[in-house]
Structures are given as structure tokens and as C-alpha cells.
Amino acid sequence: QSVLTQPPSVSGAPGQRVTISCTGSSSNLGAAFDVHWYQQLPGTAPKLLIYGNSNRPSGVPDRFSGSKSGTSASLAITGLQAEDEADYYCQSYDIRLSGLVFGGGTKLTVL
Amino acid sequence: EVQLVESGGGLVQSGGSLRLSCAASGFSFRSYWMTWVRQAPGKGLEWVANINQDVSVKSYVDSVKGRFTISRDNAKNSLYLQMNSLRAEDTAVYYCARVGYNNYEVDYWGQGTLVTVSS
Numbered sequence: 001q002s003v004l005t006q007p008p009s010v011s012g013a014p015g016q017r018v019t020i021s022c023t024g025s026s027s028n029l030g031a032a033f034d035v036h037w038y039q040q041l042p043g044t045a046p047k048l049l050i051y052g053n054s055n056r057p058s059g060v061p062d063r064f065s066g067s068k069s070g071t072s073a074s075l076a077i078t079g080l081q082a083e084d085e086a087d088y089y090c091q092s093y094d095i096r097l098s099g100l101v102f103g104g105g106t107k108l109t110v111l
Numbered sequence: 112e113v114q115l116v117e118s119g120g121g122l123v124q125s126g127g128s129l130r131l132s133c134a135a136s137g138f139s140f141r142s143y144w145m146t147w148v149r150q151a152p153g154k155g156l157e158w159v160a161n162i163n164q165d166v167s168v169k170s171y172v173d174s175v176k177g178r179f180t181i182s183r184d185n186a187k188n189s190l191y192l193q194m195n196s197l198r199a200e201d202t203a204v205y206y207c208a209r210v211g212y213n214n215y216e217v218d219y220w221g222q223g224t225l226v227t228v229s230s
Contacts, residue, residue: 034216036214045220048219051216052213087155089155092215097173099160099161099171099172100161100210100217102158103155105155105156
């Protein structure tokens with residue numbers, strides 16, 4: 001049982017927009033800790049996709065965007081491409097656990 | 112270029128020990144929190160342990176407390192994870208990673224090293 005809750009899977013056709021939700025609690029997202037998002041392609045290490053709720057590291061396309069409100073956050077991907085098919089994880093810090101917390105991951109399928 | 116290279120993984124029997132190492136380069140290692148994150152086969156990411164810059168703060172996920180020890184050598188730009196009393200459920204790819212300056216984001220990851228605990 002992950003501390004942050006994500007849907008196990010989402011799907012969309014090329015060109016469409018999908019969103020992935022991430023729900024936390026008062027000891028992490030609700031405690032004003034930022035949410036971050038990672039993309040993990042099959043067989044590779046995770047890669048930072050969004051940091052500080054809505055910021056993109058250099059090189060990440062602007063098709064990826066993030067937002068946070070209270071104890072919830074979401075990742076949006078517009079203009080879906082086949083190369084976006086991957087697992088996506090949200091992450092934050094938990095004051096009660098004194099450590100990083102991850103969502104269970106969401107598998108994105110591009111139809 | 113930031114690089115994190117793990118080593119030390121392998122096959123070990125239940126109850127055994129293993130020490131993972133992570134060689135860091137391309138950044139000021141002594142200036143960053145570092146972390147270990149693991150991923151069991153076919154499962155999601157799980158934070159294992161954190162260590163701050165001067166080793167004054169170490170944190171662990173409950174399931175490894177008392178069995179795993181995180182450490183670092185800033186002079187050698189290296190991060191370590193000593194794993195004792197290993198269990199089958201510790202089987203995973205272990206990633207060494209850097210914690211960024213913003214708000215506990217993990218901004219760089221190693222390629223991972225596989226630890227397999229046989230029962």
C-alpha cells in the first residue's frame with residue numbers, strides 16, 4: 001500500500017490528452033511539501049519529469065505539465081506520442097515518516 | 112555530467128549480508144542529500160534510506176530499520192548501503208540517487224544494481 005495513491009493504469013490515443021492523479025494526506029502533500037513526477041521507460045531508471053509541482057527540467061517537452069492543490073496533484077500529458085508509453089510515479093516528502101514517499105505508479109498505454 | 116554508478120549487487124542467501132556502493136561524479140557530492148530507492152521485480156518504487164550532507168541525519172523506511180545502514184564518504188564521493196539480515200522481500204533493483212535542492216525531488220538516478228535474496 002503506497003502512501004501516495006495513483007490509478008494503476010491510464011490510456012489514450014496518439015494526439016489525445018491524459019491526466020494521472022496523485023492523492024496524498026496531511027503529512028505529505030497537505031503539509032506543503034511539493035510533488036514531483038518521474039517517467040520510467042521499460043528497463044531503465046526513473047527520470048525526473050516534473051519537480052516542484054509544475055516545473056520541467058531542461059529537455060522535458062512542454063507537453064508535460066503538473067499541478068497541485070491541497071492533498072492532490074496531477075500530471076497532464078497533451079499530444080500523446082507512442083514514446084510516452086511508460087510508468088509514471090508521483091513522489092513527495094512525508095513529515096511523519098521522515099522520508100520520501102512514492103505513488104504506486106501508473107502505466108500509460110498509448111493505443 | 113552527473114553520474115551515479117552502483118555496484119555490489121548479487122545473489123545472497125536469506126539472512127546474509129551485502130554492501131552496495133555508489134560512485135558519484137560530475138557534481139559537488141558533499142553538497143547534496145543522497146538516497147537509496149529500490150524497485151522489486153514488476154513493482155513500484157520504494158524509498159529505502161536518506162542521508163544528509165554531513166551525516167548528521169539518516170532516515171530509513173520502517174521495513175529496513177535495524178538491518179540496513181546508509182553511509183557516505185565525502186572524500187571519496189561515495190555512498191553506501193550496508194544490508195544485513197536480508198530477506199526474500201528485499202529482492203529488488205537498488206538505485207542510488209541524488210536529492211535536489213528544491214523540495215526533496217530526486218533529480219539524478221544511477222542505473223541500479225540488482226539484489227536477489229534466495230530463501
